[in-house]
Amino acid sequence: MAAPLKSSPKDAQVMSAILKDMGVLESEPRLINQMLEFTYRYVTDVLDDAKVYSNHANRKTVDADDIKLAVQIKTDHSFTTPPPKDLLLEVARQKNSQPLPLVKPYSGPRLPPDRYCLTQPNYKLRTVKKPRSVQYGLPMSQKIGLVSQVKPMLAPSLTVVTKSLHQPTVTILNKAQSTAKPTVRVTPGLGALGASGLSRIISSGGGLGGLTSTGQASVQPAAASTSLLSSTAVVSSSSTPSLTLSSTSTPGLSGISTLPSSLPTTGVTQINPLKRKLEDDDYDI
């Protein structure tokens, strides 16, 4: 597998000779192609850079000087090596001279401060500033942001779909008054509400498996009057120590399995998430 055929080009033969010289006795045939490609790319890059340098020095031809400079810059830039030993020892000495930090007891899941974690919501809800009085028990005026959720780690391709409701139907229940049986009835955009005027959006759990599941934002019971989805910090304050594991859950965005997955279209000006124009206060991707 190592020696190319006699009929292969001279470059390939030279390359296989180099490999043999450096101790690589057996290799896959495509290694020679990869090495040749790399060599070609590297040499052309160096020669291009050298041309630039010789132009800069107002010379007509490319000198050995220029080539040397080009090679040096390329190696410093592309082929980084791990830091030298003395630097490592110095850094290590400084770090190790500090005592180990004490472990805070009863702190739930031990994670770094929120800005170093990947647990923050990577979207922002847009609210409409309609001056309506907020009365407890009556439907509140607010905009519900429908967010399509993607995997939080990589570049989130977010589309924030907002639906303007004349009489939004979502109200938030206070903890003290939780109904015995939570209803999963959401009638967005319609004037008529349930008799009690209270309905609840329930999000089913664990929807991270699906990629772009449209879900409805679950609103915190504690944040009754705000219309923005609060960050996970609020979640943690409301949970008891024994359920500390839930406190750092990503805000419960997930597909609702009980609701129809398509957006209800009756009587609502619906914006297609895929075709919406990017607006000013959109979260940067």
Add this chain to the structure above:
Amino acid sequence: MATTSEDPVESVKKEPGSCQYDKQTLVAVLQFLRKHNLKGTESLLKEEAKVSEDDLKTEEDKKTEVSQALAAVYKSDDDPSLFEDLYQDLKTFIDSCLDVHKVELSTILYPVFVHMYLELVYNGHQWNASQFYSRFWQDQDEHRHEDLARLTSVRQKEHMVGSDNQLLESFKTSKFILRMSRDSYTHLKRHLQEKRLSSLLTIVQDHLFIDVFDGVPRTQQQIQASGGGLTGEVDRDANKAKVLYGLLREPDVQIALDDDEEGGDGDEKPKKKKSKKDPLLMKKSKNDPNAPAPTRIPLPELKDQDHRDRALGFREAKKRVKLDHNHLPSICFYTFVNSFHGVTCVDVSDDSSLMAAGFSDGNLRVWSLTPQKLRSMKGVDDLDIIDKEADDVMERIFDDRTATDFKSLSGHKGAVYSASISPDRAYLLSASEDGTVRLWSLQIWSNLVCYKGHNFPVWDVRFSPHGYYFASASHDRTARVWATDHHQPVRIFAGHLSDVDCCRFHPNSNYVATGSSDNSVRLWDMLNGSCVRVMTGHKSAVHCLEFSPDGKFLASGGADSQVLIWDLATGTMVAQLLAHTSTVYDLCFSREGTMLASGGLDDSIRVWDMQKIMAEQDTEADPSIPSNITINDSASLLLGSYFTKNTTVLGLHFTRRNLLLACGPFVAPS
């Protein structure tokens, strides 16, 4: 930079070797003439040989420039052709010594060879260097050939200036350490001084460090066993510090059945403790002098869930199968099929319920090894309505609608090289080629934190047995210890000469062992980051490490297909297990430490008798004298070899009941 006359020099260098040789003597002669002010002869010779003034100048200029940069490590004015004769002379001298001294002195040949070669290259005698190399390289040990091949890429002085070649840097900056008995050393010194081999003497003084000990010269076996380090062996001070290898005091188990707390009652119920060796039970309850204080390093307190886990662990331990040389373990093998060289690492949780595997495309998968499926946690609103005081609250928080047999985790940009499940099964860590370590939650199945510190591929990551801390080993020659709630490392262990390939925590979490491509194993103290043990003996990179459950021994396996057992109290080798025919990828001790299983690239799992090693260990010998160490390498230590069909063994794990689980990818033969 004197560059104007580069071109003629370059063109001269392109001539075939023989002309170059003449040219160099010519230049040397001219310099001699110049020194002694023989101007007439000089100009005549120059005219005849057609050597330009510039050639001379550039040689000297170059020398000064480079030497300024290099601090003249290798500068010498010796005649290059002498080097071959010097080396040959050294060889004949060693052959003429008595046998006892011969083996010890022959260890000096490798470093002398390397440094002579580098000196020739540094001083510009390229042709001589290649002659020297081709004549003597085959005399060196097999395991040195790879390093030598890397060294031959350095052929000119310019190659030595850049810091790309790390092997070169190691040779230039660190001294090669040899251990020799006093008799052999005096022989050597006498020979060098008698014959007035000054150049050899300078090499020995500058680049070698000979640690002399008073005692009988070592045998071939002993020397072979501990040789192999990139820069030789270790001097006596490296392993002097005291290592607290005892286990931490077990906390009281309050929840559950009939488990007892104090070890004082150990007489009546010896089996109910989690300790791996029952006779040690009594010692542990009293103050073990070799155990660190429980507060030596801050550890997280135990939660209710942890106490429950421990109680479960005790119950399982009671049903454990006792393994010894008559009762070999049963092995259950999990084979990855259709993985196309994709599986890079495997980890099984401590209670054997979860298995995580990392792949070369950057994904991770977690499987459930029990009939219970993997579920995700419910959403916030659902969690509010469940009864938090119920006994099965831990069951209720999970949503059964999301139950699947395996879960995939994506996030890394490069291949995942290592995975580690936390002892409480809540977190998973993964180390990747993109230089990051990611923490995943195994309850909501998402990425929680990305730890960025290494800028180079991270080869290994491992949770501490108490959770909270984890160690990572990387290509940047450091191992770092992190705490899950700090975004930066809390300890950095620097000292290896090449990339750190694996890292493990000691069962008491106070020490971290690392194995590296410089063929050494080091033990680091968590408290102050110092290196307390350096152990050489592997002839190639160390790929896996494992502490024995009682914390006294460390087993290491590497690319040289050896498995070595080290005694941590002294830092000496206790046993050398030779049976594998290829790289050893994973090691695992049985739960009570009587058996060691090893598996690797040769598609086999081998089981070794650890009990016998411990019984036959010579604890009376004085470890400071290397010749007193006896290394156990008898073939009777191998209890069994189990072969798979073309399935590399990547992971090994003894369950709490001493069933051996093994995992590996099936690699179809091409």
